[in-house]
Amino acid sequence: xxxxxxxxxxxxxxxxxxxxxxxxxxxxxxxxxxxxxxxxxxxxxxxxxxxxxxxxxxxxxxxxxxxxxxxxxxxxxxxxxxxxxxxxxxxxxxxxxxxxxxxxxxxxxxxxxxxxxxxxxxxxxxxxxxxxxxxxxxxxxxxxxxxxxxxxxxxxxxxxxxxxxxxxxxxxxxxxxxxxxxxxxxxxxxxxxxxxxxxxxxxxxxxxxxxxxxxxxxxxxxxxxxxxxxxxxxxxxxxxxxxxxxxxxxxxxxxxxxxxxxxxxxxxxxxxxxxxxxxxxxxxxxxxxxxxxxxxxxxxxxxxxxxxxxxxxxxxxxxxxxxxxxxxxxxxxxxxxxxxxxxxxxxxxxxxxxxxxxxxxxxxxxxxxxxxxxxxxxxxxxxxxxxxxxxxxxxxxxxxxxxxxxxxxxxxxxxxxxxxxxxxxxxxxxxxxxxxxxxxxxxxxxxxxxxxxxxxxxxxxxxxxxxxxxxxxxxxxxxxxxxxxxxxxxxxxxxxxxxxxxxxxxxxxxxxxxxxxxxxxxxxxxxxxxxxxxxxxxxxxxxxxxxxxxxxxxxxxxxxxxxxxxxxxxxxxxxxxxxxxx
Amino acid sequence: xxxxxxxxxxxxxxxxxxxxxxxxxxxxxxxxxxxxxxxxxxxxxxxxxxxxxxxxxxxxxxxxxxxxxxxxxxxxxxxxxxxxxxxxxxxxxxxxxxxxxxxxxxxxxxxxxxxxxxxxxxxxxxxxxxxxxxxxxxxxxxxxxxxxxxxxxxxxxxxxxxxxxxxxxxxxxxxxxxxxxxxxxxxxxxxxxxxxxxxxxxxxxxxxxxxxxxxxxxxxxxxxxxxxxxxxxxxxxxxxxxxxxxxxxxxxxxxxxxxxxxxxxxxxxxxxxxxxxxxxxxxxxxxxxxxxxxxxxxxxxxxxxxxxxxxxxxxxxxxxxxxxxxxxxxxxxxxxxxxxxxxxxxxxxxxxxxxxxxxxxxxxxxxxxxxxxxxxxxxxxxxxxxxx
Numbered sequence: 001x002x003x004x005x006x007x008x009x010x011x012x013x014x015x016x017x018x019x020x021x022x023x024x025x026x027x028x029x030x031x032x033x034x035x036x037x038x039x040x041x042x043x044x045x046x047x048x049x050x051x052x053x054x055x056x057x058x059x060x061x062x063x064x065x066x067x068x069x070x071x072x073x074x075x076x077x078x079x080x081x082x083x084x085x086x087x088x089x090x091x092x093x094x095x096x097x098x099x100x101x102x103x104x105x106x107x108x109x110x111x112x113x114x115x116x117x118x119x120x121x122x123x124x125x126x127x128x129x130x131x132x133x134x135x136x137x138x139x140x141x142x143x144x145x146x147x148x149x150x151x152x153x154x155x156x157x158x159x160x161x162x163x164x165x166x167x168x169x170x171x172x173x174x175x176x177x178x179x180x181x182x183x184x185x186x187x188x189x190x191x192x193x194x195x196x197x198x199x200x201x202x203x204x205x206x207x208x209x210x211x212x213x214x215x216x217x218x219x220x221x222x223x224x225x226x227x228x229x230x231x232x233x234x235x236x237x238x239x240x241x242x243x244x245x246x247x248x249x250x251x252x253x254x255x256x257x258x259x260x261x262x263x264x265x266x267x268x269x270x271x272x273x274x275x276x277x278x279x280x281x282x283x284x285x286x287x288x289x290x291x292x293x294x295x296x297x298x299x300x301x302x303x304x305x306x307x308x309x310x311x312x313x314x315x316x317x318x319x320x321x322x323x324x325x326x327x328x329x330x331x332x333x334x335x336x337x338x339x340x341x342x343x344x345x346x347x348x349x350x351x352x353x354x355x356x357x358x359x360x361x362x363x364x365x366x367x368x369x370x371x372x373x374x375x376x377x378x379x380x381x382x383x384x385x386x387x388x389x390x391x392x393x394x395x396x397x398x399x400x401x402x403x404x405x406x407x408x409x410x411x412x413x414x415x416x417x418x419x420x421x422x423x424x425x426x427x428x429x430x431x432x433x434x435x436x437x438x439x440x441x442x443x444x445x446x447x448x449x450x451x452x453x454x455x456x457x458x459x460x461x462x463x464x465x466x467x468x469x470x471x472x473x474x475x476x477x478x479x480x481x482x483x484x485x486x487x488x489x490x491x492x493x494x495x496x497x498x499x500x501x502x503x504x505x506x507x508x509x510x511x512x513x514x515x516x517x518x519x520x521x522x523x524x525x526x527x528x529x530x531x532x533x534x535x536x537x538x539x540x541x542x543x544x545x546x547x548x549x550x551x552x553x554x555x556x557x558x559x560x561x562x563x564x565x566x567x568x569x570x571x572x573x574x575x576x577x578x579x580x581x582x
Numbered sequence: 583x584x585x586x587x588x589x590x591x592x593x594x595x596x597x598x599x600x601x602x603x604x605x606x607x608x609x610x611x612x613x614x615x616x617x618x619x620x621x622x623x624x625x626x627x628x629x630x631x632x633x634x635x636x637x638x639x640x641x642x643x644x645x646x647x648x649x650x651x652x653x654x655x656x657x658x659x660x661x662x663x664x665x666x667x668x669x670x671x672x673x674x675x676x677x678x679x680x681x682x683x684x685x686x687x688x689x690x691x692x693x694x695x696x697x698x699x700x701x702x703x704x705x706x707x708x709x710x711x712x713x714x715x716x717x718x719x720x721x722x723x724x725x726x727x728x729x730x731x732x733x734x735x736x737x738x739x740x741x742x743x744x745x746x747x748x749x750x751x752x753x754x755x756x757x758x759x760x761x762x763x764x765x766x767x768x769x770x771x772x773x774x775x776x777x778x779x780x781x782x783x784x785x786x787x788x789x790x791x792x793x794x795x796x797x798x799x800x801x802x803x804x805x806x807x808x809x810x811x812x813x814x815x816x817x818x819x820x821x822x823x824x825x826x827x828x829x830x831x832x833x834x835x836x837x838x839x840x841x842x843x844x845x846x847x848x849x850x851x852x853x854x855x856x857x858x859x860x861x862x863x864x865x866x867x868x869x870x871x872x873x874x875x876x877x878x879x880x881x882x883x884x885x886x887x888x889x890x891x892x893x894x895x896x897x898x899x900x901x902x903x904x905x906x907x908x909x910x911x912x913x914x915x916x917x918x919x920x921x922x923x924x925x926x927x928x929x930x931x932x933x934x935x936x937x938x939x940x941x942x943x944x945x946x947x948x949x950x951x952x953x954x955x956x957x958x959x960x961x962x963x964x965x966x967x968x969x970x
Binding site: 061062093094097164165166170172173176177261262266267268301302303304305306307308309310332333335336339340343344347350351354355357358361362364365366367368369370371379382383386387390391393394396397398399400401402403405406407470471472474475476477478479480481553555556566567568569570571572573 | 615618619622623626627630633634637638640641644645648649650651652653654655656657658659661662666667670671674675678679681682684685686687688689690692693727728729730751752753755757759760762763764765766768769770773805807808809810811812813814815816817818820
């Protein structure tokens with residue numbers, strides 16, 4: 001490896017073969033991060049196609065046509081009419097059921113859980129800490145291959161007809177239906193869990209051991225705090241999912257009664273096990289998004305983040321409380337006293353979450369706000385995540401949840417947090433760090449157009465779903481009563497706007513890679529270590545180990561590294577304590 | 583259904599303003615729980631709306647007021663303010679404590695049905711609902727909802743009813759949006775929920791000899807749906823709920839309870855729908871989860887793992903009572919046993935009905951004759967009983 005230390009980590013080797021092998025065997029956290037980025041983007045596209053199919057299917061309440069042969073009305077498939085399984089056509093309802101299951105399972109297990117930590121986290125966590133790599137580079141590579149291996153099982157499930165249990169695999173439906181595809185999907189989730197655990201262990205060790213000398217816990221960027229909190233949940237919660245899914249596979253294959261009442265099992269036990277992982281997993285999905293939001297807002301507002309410690313501690317508080325709220329997914333299945341306890345615990349999560357939002361918006365006070373693509377996404381995040389957060393309390397409130405449980409209100413709430421929160425932050429982070437990752441600037445104008453379209457499309461698609469939920473439209477419905485038709489049509493139109501926004505982003509990024517102008521080392525005036533490194537960074541990130549001379553958000557007293565004082569002047573009041581990044 | 587504007591799934595209510603989209607239009611007092619639940623929701627809604635508007639106005643204002651100006655440094659300001667931070671931690675905590683206490687207060691009565699509540703036994707299956715009333719009545723009224731023949735159930739106005747529910751197969755969830763009630767239904771235990779409907783939606787019409795909506799178009803009764811994903815036709819487990827005044831309710835149950843005077847052939851056709859056969863077995867030859875009944879009588883079915891049988895009285899009986907014993911090739915083992923859920927006469931009715939769907943005209947004639955003969959015999963027996 002010697003001889004490459006001072007080149008870009010993306011630089012090709014002497015021959016094509018060596019270049020390919022250098023990626024296949026790479027231990028460089030940045031290359032592994034890029035490989036994750038590519039793999040998760042592929043998963044996102046795949047799951048996104050299923051989302052569009054789901055929305056297309058719901059354009060009409062039922063799929064009725066007049067059969068010309070018999071002159072009778074009958075239900076037919078609107079899409080995928082030729083989908084067969086073991087020679088038998090799949091009913092149109094089931095085509096829909098598979099589409100939403102695959103959308104959910106792929107988005108959750110293959111995209112949103114790994115996307116931020118394993119892609120952006122992998123690339124930027126070590127650099128932000130001033131480290132050369134993660135703590136266990138070989139484990140890091142193994143986690144990527146484990147992810148791909150798990151992904152192959154998901155593709156197998158898809159190719160063999162697709163699971164139709166919903167991503168939650170509730171028993172006994174999941175233990176009695178559609179043997180091969182469902183087992184494959186459950187195994188996929190099981191294997192992907194290991195990938196997630198490996199990444200988590202790696203990041204916990206990295207944060208503990210590899211901070212550059214002199215960097216205390218409270219000198220870490222907030223993105224690192226968020227990734228750290230996420231990694232703790234990954235390590236502690238994912239094994240529970242692993243054992244649960246393993247029990248499910250054992251029940252299916254060996255006919256041991258664990259969850260299936262026909263064999264003496266208890267289906268509610270599965271729900272407890274499943275949500276004991278999957279509720280904390282919701283925070284695995286959102287915490288990294290919150291971390292990105294902190295970076296975006298601080299850098300593009302060029303302002304010291306308001307309440308640094310409150311944001312850092314709230315990440316840890318959310319991680320801790322996340323283990324105590326799982327049963328709020330089962331208010332319609334449990335006894336009164338049990339529900340009351342979990343309702344109260346659920347409200348606790350809302351408090352640190354609210355504190356974060358207050359801090360982010362306070363950071364914008366007396367700031368210097370650049371309304372570029374990453375900042376537009378940060379504001380989209382604040383808008384959508386606030387709605388997502390505020391629609392949590394109705395679901396935590398017992399009397400109201402009984403009505404809203406398993407309706408479109410839940411679908412909308414979940415998407416406002418996961419997509420409006422995490423995906424908006426992820427897209428903002430992608431634009432924010434794109435120049436650093438690939439050494440190329442993107443087209444700012446078209447980036448903003450894409451951001452605005454994604455924002456509009458997202459809200460058109462999902463805002464209306466809150467009303468569908470309050471009016472009593474249950475979720476996971478292929479067929480519905482015609483009263484809801486106009487609601488569904490609006491939502492479907494939104495999904496097309498959303499698609500257009502993503503298409504523009506894809507073109508902007510492709511154009512940037514091919515013809516983008518070279519990125520400077522610090523295009524946004526950031527103060528964290530990645531902005532001291534080259535764009536793209538060299539193989540071991542820095543030519544010399546960086547020295548910590550200021551906090552990550554000391555914009556008031558420091559001119560950012562590689563930036564001029566004309567672009568980022570210091571306020572006269574702050575001149576006394578002035579410093580200069582290097 | 584669609585005349586006069588957009589209508590909603592919980593039944594009544596024509597959309598007249600954006601406000602109706604938010605929650606329930608003229609629907610806040612339909613059951614014991616509805617009003618309380620709605621008040622808690624509105625409390626949460628207004629608190630949330632106030633916070634959302636405040637935060638977004640601040641964000642937009644800051645984004646414009648403090649937008650970046652080249653060469654101008656932002657004015658320093660505190661990055662920490664203890665009184666402010668304590669305030670914005672404590673205020674939401676108090677507001678949410680109210681949500682918790684109020685929400686739990688409204689919820690607890692839902693779990694305790696009054697002792698005098700009328701019990702309705704509910705069975706859910708893939709994919710349909712069966713309600714058995716205290717007099718043994720089951721609904722035979724049907725309405726086409728979401729492309730499926732769905733049951734119409736009646737409830738008494740102003741009296742408590744308790745649903746004791748179980749499932750024949752996987753988990754379902756019985757959801758009546760207008761009453762704000764929902765409870766999961768399990769295969770391995772009974773669960774229950776209760777309600778008191780407050781407004782009558784239908785009445786008996788002497789002219790039309792049937793139950794009709796009191797305010798047709800504005801309130802055609804309420805929808806019931808399955809809220810827990812249960813497979814293929816999860817989205818077609820709808821039912822219609824009509825609320826009747828006491829006298830009408832008693833009359834409805836009596837009408838539903840007596841099947842003795844229904845000829846076998848007609849009863850078979852009714853049972854095909856009410857027992858849920860229709861969700862898997864078509865009668866028009868179209869493909870379903872199970873074999874179509876059209877033309878099946880007298881044919882030879884090939885079984886998975888070898889073996890075959892001619893479709894006759896014994897085969898139909900076995901298929902209903904022990905469906906898992908022999909699975910027809912090309913179909914999955916989906917059906918659950920109806921042992922103990924159908925009477926001997928109902929078995930005969932179903933057999934007669936299936937026979938009538940045969941490809942051979944003779945079988946149809948035979949089914950009709952058998953059905954008529956049974957009615958004649960019944961009539962004769964009844965006459966003998968009254969004139970000994």
